Amino acid sequence: MKKYLALLLAVLMLAAVFTGCASKETTTDTPAASTDTAEPAKTDENTAAEETPAAEPASEEGKVFNIYAWNEEFKGFFEKYYTVPEGVTVNWIITPSADGAYQDKLDEALLNQENASADDKVDLFLAEADYIQKYTESPVTQDVTALGVTDFSSTYAYTVQAASDASGVVKGVSFQCCPAALIYRRSIAKDVLGTDDPAEVQELLNSWDKFNAVAADAKAKGYLMTASEAATYRVFSNNVSEPWVDANNNLQIDPAIQTWMQQAKDFSDNGYTQDCDIWSDECTAQMFGEGKAMCYFGPAWYFNFSMGNAQDADKGCFGDWAICEGPQAHFWGGTWLLAPAGTDNPTMVADIMNTFINNEEVCTNLVKNEAQFSNNQKVNETVAQDPAYGSDFLGGQNDIALFCDLAKNIKFENHTIYDQLLNEGLQANWREYCKGTVTEDEAMSNFYKYINEKYPTIVTP
Incomplete structure (x- = not known):
């Protein structure tokens, strides 16, 4: 059955792709947060004129938000730095990625997306560089710019390219840049x-x-x-x-x-x-x-x-x-947040994406508190030039300074x-x-x- 589902999903994707060239599952809940994060960063004047408002679910949106992932890395960042709209419960469906198990689980859910109940729909899913094209070149994902994710002025170009289909339609964002x-x-x-x-x-x-x-x-x-x-x-x-x-x-x-x-x-x-x-x-x-x-x-x-x-x-x-x-x-890997077609929480999807690429306070916390190299060039350059910053794990070395140089030449x-x-x-x-x-x-x-x-x-x- 798994092979059939994977093959069926692949059939939907292969034409677009080539025009240009026992697992353990866990489900956990994230309750609505009780504190506010800083306002998202203002969008670039050439792409948007107004500041992104704090997350407020539209009245017609769902109250259950399902996120599919293969480990708990992003879950930890999400629970620390994202304010879940009041009344929304976040479910994490986590399946280890070895031998394609995560893709199998995700594919099954995406194939059932149209007929799934509102509380069972996939609202956001994570993907790696090794297979992201399988989803970006497919109708199972949707254009995030139509949802309100339009400012990529501070992100690294390859992360946008990797999340786009052959026509340049952007299907997601990455919260990190991964020069190695x-x-x-x-x-x-x-x-x-x-x-x-x-x-x-x-x-x-x-x-x-x-x-x-x-x-x-x-x-x-x-x-x-x-x-x-x-x-x-x-x-x-x-x-x-x-x-x-x-x-x-x-x-x-x-x-x-x-x-x-x-x-x-x-x-x-x-x-x-x-x-x-x-x-x-x-x-x-x-x-x-x-x-x-x-x-x-x-x-x-x-x-x-x-x-x-x-x-x-x-x-x-x-x-x-x-x-x-x-x-x-x-470079090696990276985690992209992709927007599935059929989510009943499009406003929250966009707000999560904007938060993790354009909210400078959140991106700074990812760098300084979580040892990440964020997908916000302005934040990274600021930390790279900070004489007081150094990684304790690396004996005080400013790793961000080196990664800023290495990130300039990444090609996807x-x-x-x-x-x-x-x-x-x-x-x-x-x-x-x-x-x-x-x-x-x-x-x-x-x-x-x-x-x-x-x-x-x-x-x-």
């Missing part, structure tokens, strides 16, 4: 490189040749260069020159991905890393104070939301980290609706080759079988 960096352990860098200064570390690790050479030095001193052979994957995958699938539905493995495959095998063979998933306990255990891994890669959300072991009060190494650009500029290109599962599938099957449990040919054959099962329309070798 090399996140390194200061104490290990001092031992291996002789310095933990971000500028000096960058000079020593500013190319893959240097990075690979330092991996040997790290091993010689008893360290791991990375905690997983997949730690560098997103650097390569977000620098590809062609998408996973061409216009004729043929699978293509970009040269950048092939370079990662060779590096992964070399690192595994030489003991520079561990053969494990980046989300595994084996990988994240290296974030504890007793860990031996020098380098991780990720945006602000990664060291805020995914490096909990490093932040552990008893066993962590809080403050023993820093960031630099690393061997290659890249060469993405498909298949990216999540193809990225996951390649890493999982290639890891078995790195571990020596299968041959290279067997690993690739297994990857192709995986693709054929998930996406029968893709032509594999």
